[in-house]
Amino acid sequence: MIDVLRIVFLRDLKVSLRRWTDVLTSLILFVLVSLVFPLTLGNDSTMLLKIVGPVMLVSALLANLLAMQNIFRPDVINGSLEQLTLSSYPLTWIICTKIFSFWLITSLPLLLISGFIASSYYVTGNSILIVILTLLLSTPSLVHISALAAALTVAIRYPGALMALIIIPLSLPIMIFGSKAIEFSISGIDVSAPLYFLLGMMFFTCSLGPIVTASAIRISID
Amino acid sequence: MKQEDRRSVTHHNLQSNFLELYRSDHLIFSNISFELSEGQHLLISGANGTGKTSLLRVICGLTIPTDGTVMWDELATNNVDCTYHHHLAYLGHKNALISELTAKENLEYSLDRHRSVMSTNRILEAFDLNKYLDQYAEKLSNGQMRKVALTRILLSDKTLWILDEPLANIDPPGKQFLLTEMQAHLERGGMLITTSNVNNETLKSNLEINLDNP
Amino acid sequence: MNFKSIYKLGSPPLFYKLCIALEPWFLISSILLIAVGMYSGLFVAPPDDEMGDAFRIIYFHVPSAYVSMMAYVYMGAAAIIGLIWRSNVAFSLAKSCAPIGASFTFLALVTGMLWGKPMWGTAWVWDARLTSELILLFLYLAYMMLHLSIPDRAKADRSASLLAIVGMVNIPIIHYSVVWWNTLHQASTISKFAKPSIATEMLWPLIIMILAYTLLFAAFLSKRTAAELAVREKRTRWIQTLILGDKSNA
Numbered sequence: 173m174i175d176v177l178r179i180v181f182l183r184d185l186k187v188s189l190r191r192w193t194d195v196l197t198s199l200i201l202f203v204l205v206s207l208v209f210p211l212t213l214g215n216d217s218t219m220l221l222k223i224v225g226p227v228m229l230v231s232a233l234l235a236n237l238l239a240m241q242n243i244f245r246p247d248v249i250n251g252s253l254e255q256l257t258l259s260s261y262p263l264t265w266i267i268c269t270k271i272f273s274f275w276l277i278t279s280l281p282l283l284l285i286s287g288f289i290a291s292s293y294y295v296t297g298n299s300i301l302i303v304i305l306t307l308l309l310s311t312p313s314l315v316h317i318s319a320l321a322a323a324l325t326v327a328i329r330y331p332g333a334l335m336a337l338i339i340i341p342l343s344l345p346i347m348i349f350g351s352k353a354i355e356f357s358i359s360g361i362d363v364s365a366p367l368y369f370l371l372g373m374m375f376f377t378c379s380l381g382p383i384v385t386a387s388a389i390r391i392s393i394d
Numbered sequence: 395m396k397q398e399d400r401r402s403v404t405h406h407n408l409q410s411n412f413l414e415l416y417r418s419d420h421l422i423f424s425n426i427s428f429e430l431s432e433g434q435h436l437l438i439s440g441a442n443g444t445g446k447t448s449l450l451r452v453i454c455g456l457t458i459p460t461d462g463t464v465m466w467d468e469l470a471t472n473n474v475d476c477t478y479h480h481h482l483a484y485l486g487h488k489n490a491l492i493s494e495l496t497a498k499e500n501l502e503y504s505l506d507r508h509r510s511v512m513s514t515n516r517i518l519e520a521f522d523l524n525k526y527l528d529q530y531a532e533k534l535s536n537g538q539m540r541k542v543a544l545t546r547i548l549l550s551d552k553t554l555w556i557l558d559e560p561l562a563n564i565d566p567p568g569k570q571f572l573l574t575e576m577q578a579h580l581e582r583g584g585m586l587i588t589t590s591n592v593n594n595e596t597l598k599s600n601l602e603i604n605l606d607n608p
Numbered sequence: 609m610n611f612k613s614i615y616k617l618g619s620p621p622l623f624y625k626l627c628i629a630l631e632p633w634f635l636i637s638s639i640l641l642i643a644v645g646m647y648s649g650l651f652v653a654p655p656d657d658e659m660g661d662a663f664r665i666i667y668f669h670v671p672s673a674y675v676s677m678m679a680y681v682y683m684g685a686a687a688i689i690g691l692i693w694r695s696n697v698a699f700s701l702a703k704s705c706a707p708i709g710a711s712f713t714f715l716a717l718v719t720g721m722l723w724g725k726p727m728w729g730t731a732w733v734w735d736a737r738l739t740s741e742l743i744l745l746f747l748y749l750a751y752m753m754l755h756l757s758i759p760d761r762a763k764a765d766r767s768a769s770l771l772a773i774v775g776m777v778n779i780p781i782i783h784y785s786v787v788w789w790n791t792l793h794q795a796s797t798i799s800k801f802a803k804p805s806i807a808t809e810m811l812w813p814l815i816i817m818i819l820a821y822t823l824l825f826a827a828f829l830s831k832r833t834a835a836e837l838a839v840r841e842k843r844t845r846w847i848q849t850l851i852l853g854d855k856s857n858a
Contacts (some may be wrong), residue, residue, distance in 0.1 A: 176505055179503055180505070181501070183492070183495070186494075186495065186499070186503075187494045187495060188494055190494040190495075191494055201682065246493075247494075249487060249488075250491060250492060250493060251486060251487075251488025251489060251490040251491075252488070252491070252492055254456060254484075254486065254488070254504070255484070255490045255505070257456065257477060258454060258455070258456065258479060258482060258484050259505050259506075260477075260479040260480040261505070267557075279673060283472060303433065324754060324767050324770065324771060325757070327753070327758060327763065327767075328757045331757065333665045334750070334753050334754060334757060336482070337746065338750045338752060338754070338771065340746070341743045341746045341747050341750065341775070341778075341782065342774065342775070342778050342782075344743060344782055344785065344786070345778075345781050345782055345785035348785045348786070348788070348789045349785065349788075350787070352792070355822075363691060373497065373781075384770060384774060385399040387770060388767060388770050391763060391766045391770065392466045392763065392767060393456060393766050394456065394457050394458065394760075394763050394766075417760065417762075417764075418759075418760055418761055419842070419843055
């Protein structure tokens with residue numbers, strides 16, 4: 173089965189890289205949204221330090237919302253997701269691999285650039301590492317929740333904001349703890365509590381998410 | 395996971411019992427029962443809109459019927475122990491080709507075990523696809539995309555082929571080749587289910603289900 | 609436990625008749641209890657030491673909030689039953705719970721805001737409970753929108769049921785995240801929203817109102833479920849004889 177997962181992973185990676193506009197979408201949105209705040213609020217370092225946590229998480233969420241519209245839809249339209257459903261390999265693992273490759277394409281660039289954006293918000297030293305670590309722990313959960321929302325809405329022709337309506341309430345805990353983690357590290361308080369929570373949420377969503385997403389796909393393809 | 399040599403002498407059979415499908419209060423079909431064994435071809439015929447594609451999807455397991463069961467080797471197909479999907483190759487209306495990959499990559503990255511390189515070349519030659527292998531799938535014409543999709547099925551080495559209007563959009567030499575391949579598949583002990591709404595353009599069938607009745 | 613009688617409940621004609629029969633009882637008993645509760649809450653219970661008469665809105669806010677959360681649990685349970693047994697009755701129940709639950713949530717939010725104005729001077733405050741109620745409202749809206757957006761009814765039922773179950777599992781997580789987030793901005797007025805020790809004369813009307821709202825929810829739910837079942841089964845004989853009398857077409 174590992175061979176099959178490797179084929180799915182490489183295939184999806186290749187396809188995502190060829191749809192290079194998708195790769196850039198989440199990155200551009202993340203950068204633009206996080207840069208809008210200092211541009212509109214002004215050059216006040218204390219205020220920027222206060223808002224950097226929420227801004228990072230919100231930008232990651234919005235970038236995710238937009239990028240995840242395309243995780244399943246093209247494959248449903250061209251029929252290849254049907255074939256994956258019909259294969260003798262467990263759909264849960266195939267979906268997990270798909271989501272992982274999508275995470276690599278959409279969220280890994282965010283992690284890399286978040287350090288620079290954080291420093292533009294006057295974050296220094298260890299806190300920049302905490303920003304990257306927070307995004308590393310929260311983006312997998314966000315991606316799995318968005319994949320579930322995408323799977324539920326994939327059969328709808330014009331979903332509009334329905335995906336956002338499903339994703340945002342479910343991702344609120346991650347947003348809360350993620351932004352608090354960054355805020356704590358900037359104020360010098362111990363960061364472990366929110367980070368542990370994010371880690372827990374990551375295990376929770378990454379283990380149960382693909383199972384529910386696979387069921388949602390089977391229902392939508394019906 | 396059960397490893398089964400597909401060329402062994404295990405005999406398979408596919409059976410359906412009283413299949414019925416309602417969609418949003420409309421009856422699509424009801425009381426469909428058949429039994430298909432090795433070397434047999436089931437043809438599902440009917441005018442447009444009579445539910446041929448829906449019946450095919452129910453047999454595959456993509457759509458859950460409102461009533462009735464499909465059984466493979468005496469086990470219901472939604473039973474965990476059933477090996478139905480190991481032996482199934484399905485081609486629907488959509489070609490399952492990823493537009494951003496070339497034709498060759500689409501075939502390479504398919505999940506099914508391939509037959510030998512010689513068979514691959516033979517089929518590609520017969521379908522006249524060799525010139526188009528490095529073109530992106532979205533640039534191919536409808537007929538060529540269909541041929542690539544069919545190549546994937548022909549190479550997949552599965553026992554049961556479920557094909558929705560396989561001869562549609564194919565040019566005459568391609569059709570001839572496909573009919574020969576389907577016949578060879580049946581002679582090897584394979585099973586075939588196809589749909590068609592043109593009577594003379596199919597392989598001769600052992601069983602027929604006509605959905606035209608009121 | 610008699611499984612056979614529970615299984616029989618899954619039959620649409622039986623459940624329909626049950627809903628139609630029970631609904632007037634639920635409605636009448638709930639109206640009576642509301643009258644009793646309102647009278648005792650508004651007039652009989654003594655005014656609170658700190659809040660004066662303003663606290664009386666608790667008799668409308670707390671029952672609404674309670675019913676709104678209970679409705680989500682009902683919806684989730686009906687969704688699980690519907691998915692496992694593919695039962696039209698369970699799916700109708702789940703679908704009907706959503707708008708009623710959303711309305712009660714909205715009521716809870718509005719009464720919460722009406723309470724907030726005399727208490728803290730502002731209508732909205734980011735307190736843990738109000739914020740959780742707001743998120744609950746969004747979860748209901750997501751369910752309803754998902755159900756409405758999918759044209760095929762069976763598919764809509766199953767997708768929306770999955771969403772209801774995921775939401776149900778996530779609600780405790782969301783609620784406690786919001787509580788944790790709130791304790792970081794410890795405002796002294798927040799503790800007033802909690803009900804530490806409440807005098808018995810104030811407690812009884814509250815319990816009566818909670819019971820009354822639950823019965824009201826049951827009344828609305830029965831009526832709506834019956835209507836939903838009738839629509840789903842509109843081509844079957846039992847509905848046609850029931851609604852059209854014996855002039856039903858064969």
